[in-house]
Amino acid sequence: MADLSIDFAGIKSPNPFWLASAPPTNTGEQIMRAFDAGWGGAVWKTLGEPVVDTSSRFGAIEVGGQRMVGFNNIELITDRPLEVNLREIREAKRRYPRHAVIVSLMVETQDDWRTIIQQVEDTGADALELNFGCPHGMCERGMGSAVGQEPEVLKTVAGWAVESASIPVLVKLTPNIGDILEPGVAAVEAGAHGLSLINTIKSITGVDLDRMVPYPVVGERSTNGGYCGPAVKPIALHMVAALARDPRVTIPISGIGGISTWRDAAEFIALGASSVQVCTAVMHRGFRIVEDLCDGLSHFLDSKGMRSVAELRGKALGAYVEWGDLDLSYKVSAHVDPAKCIGCELCLVACRDASVDAIHTGPVPLAAGHVAATRDQAIARAAGSGVHVTWVDETACTGCNLCSHLCPVPGCITMKDVTGGKPFESWNDRIAKGTHKAGHHG
Ligand SMILES: Cc1cc2nc3c(=O)[nH]c(=O)nc-3n(C[C@H](O)[C@H](O)[C@H](O)COP(=O)(O)O)c2cc1C
Numbered sequence: 001m002a003d004l005s006i007d008f009a010g011i012k013s014p015n016p017f018w019l020a021s022a023p024p025t026n027t028g029e030q031i032m033r034a035f036d037a038g039w040g041g042a043v044w045k046t047l048g049e050p051v052v053d054t055s056s057r058f059g060a061i062e063v064g065g066q067r068m069v070g071f072n073n074i075e076l077i078t079d080r081p082l083e084v085n086l087r088e089i090r091e092a093k094r095r096y097p098r099h100a101v102i103v104s105l106m107v108e109t110q111d112d113w114r115t116i117i118q119q120v121e122d123t124g125a126d127a128l129e130l131n132f133g134c135p136h137g138m139c140e141r142g143m144g145s146a147v148g149q150e151p152e153v154l155k156t157v158a159g160w161a162v163e164s165a166s167i168p169v170l171v172k173l174t175p176n177i178g179d180i181l182e183p184g185v186a187a188v189e190a191g192a193h194g195l196s197l198i199n200t201i202k203s204i205t206g207v208d209l210d211r212m213v214p215y216p217v218v219g220e221r222s223t224n225g226g227y228c229g230p231a232v233k234p235i236a237l238h239m240v241a242a243l244a245r246d247p248r249v250t251i252p253i254s255g256i257g258g259i260s261t262w263r264d265a266a267e268f269i270a271l272g273a274s275s276v277q278v279c280t281a282v283m284h285r286g287f288r289i290v291e292d293l294c295d296g297l298s299h300f301l302d303s304k305g306m307r308s309v310a311e312l313r314g315k316a317l318g319a320y321v322e323w324g325d326l327d328l329s330y331k332v333s334a335h336v337d338p339a340k341c342i343g344c345e346l347c348l349v350a351c352r353d354a355s356v357d358a359i360h361t362g363p364v365p366l367a368a369g370h371v372a373a374t375r376d377q378a379i380a381r382a383a384g385s386g387v388h389v390t391w392v393d394e395t396a397c398t399g400c401n402l403c404s405h406l407c408p409v410p411g412c413i414t415m416k417d418v419t420g421g422k423p424f425e426s427w428n429d430r431i432a433k434g435t436h437k438a439g440h441h442g
Pocket of ligand 1: 020021022023045046071072073075076077078104131133134172198199200227228229230232256257258259277278279280281
C-alpha cells in the first residue's frame, strides 16, 4: 500500500487531504470530527477581527440536474471571538498531535500581524496561512484580495508575517489577477514557506428576475461574491501548474479549487501540488468523502507502482509546455462506434455548424477519399435495415474532438491516432527553420 503521508514545508500530515479555511473549519468540534473521519489536516476558518455576516450568503449553479456545480459566497472571515477560536485550536492540536492544524489569518497593521501570530503560535498550531484572497467585503477594508492583487503590498505584508513567525507561513493567493506568477513569486521573495491556491473567483451567480435582485438575495440587494466548486477546477489547475513549473517557485504548493474526488486530487498533485484542500465538496456531502479520497488515491498510486504521494507530485508537469512547442504533425480523427450510436445527430449538427462538416448519416459513399473507419459496418447496417448510421469522413475531419465531448453515449465517439509516423514538428521548429514567420498564430 502506498504511503499517503506528506511533509509540507515541515508540516506533517497523515495524508495530503486538508479541509480548506471555510465553514467546515469554523469550530474545534467540527475539525476534530473531521480528523476522526480521516482528514489529514485542516486550515482553520480565517481569524481576525470578528465580523457580522449577511443572511443569505450563498449562491449556486445547477447544471443538468447536478446541484452546486458552481458555488458562490459573500461570507466574510470568522464571526466568533478570537479567544474562543484560540482555545479550540489549542484543544484540537493537543488531542490530534499527528494531524496538521493550520490557522488562516487576516488582519491589517504590522502590529496586528505580530500580535495575532504570537497568540496563534502559543496554541501549538503547526502553521499559518495568510488569507490574501477573499474577493468580497474584506478587500473593501484593505485586506484579503486587496493585498493579493498588489504583489508589492503582498510582499510587504507577507514579510511582516514571516518575520514574526517561528512556524511555517503559507500564503493563500487570489485568482482575481492577470498573472498568478506575480503574487506567487512575490510571496516566495517575502520568505513564505508555502503557497495555497486558489481562493474564490469574483462572481455573480444569477439574478432573481421577479425581484430584480442578483443572488444571493440580502433583503432588496446583493453583491458580488466568490466562486468555487467543481466549475473552478480548470482555472485552479492551470494556476497551480503555472506556479509549480516556474523555477522561481521553490516552495511547496497546496492545491485548492473544485476538488471533489481522488481523481481531482491526483490531477492537482500530478501538476505540482504537495497537498490539496477541499471546501465546497465537503459543504455538499460532508466529512465522509475523505474515505473515498484516501482509498482512491491509495489504489491509484498502487496501480501505477508509486509508493508515495511525493512520487506522483509534478509527474504531468513535463508535458505542460507552451503552445509553440506542441507537435503539429500529431493528428487524430473521430471514429463513431455504430454499435453504440443512438442516431441523435448532435455530433453531425455540431460538426456542420461549428466545425468542418465531416460527419454524415446514412450509407457511406464509396467515392474515392471517403474512407470512414466505420464504412463497412455502416454500409452493412444501413443497407437492408434502414438503420440510422453516423460516420466520419476521415479526410475532412481535423481532429478538433468537439464531437467526442458532446456525444451523450460514453465511448461512442473516440479519437484515433492517424499521425501515420510523421515526425514531430512544432511551431517553434518551423520558426527556427524559417518555414513560418514569427508572430500571432491563434
Ligand atoms: C462559504 C465559504 C467561506 C469561505 N471562507 C473562507 C475563509 O474564511 N478564508 C479563506 O481563506 N477562504 C475561504 N473560502 C475559500 C475556500 O477556502 C476555498 O479557497 C475555495 O472555496 C475553493 O475551494 P473549493 O472549490 O473546494 O470550494 C470560503 C469559501 C466558501 C464557499
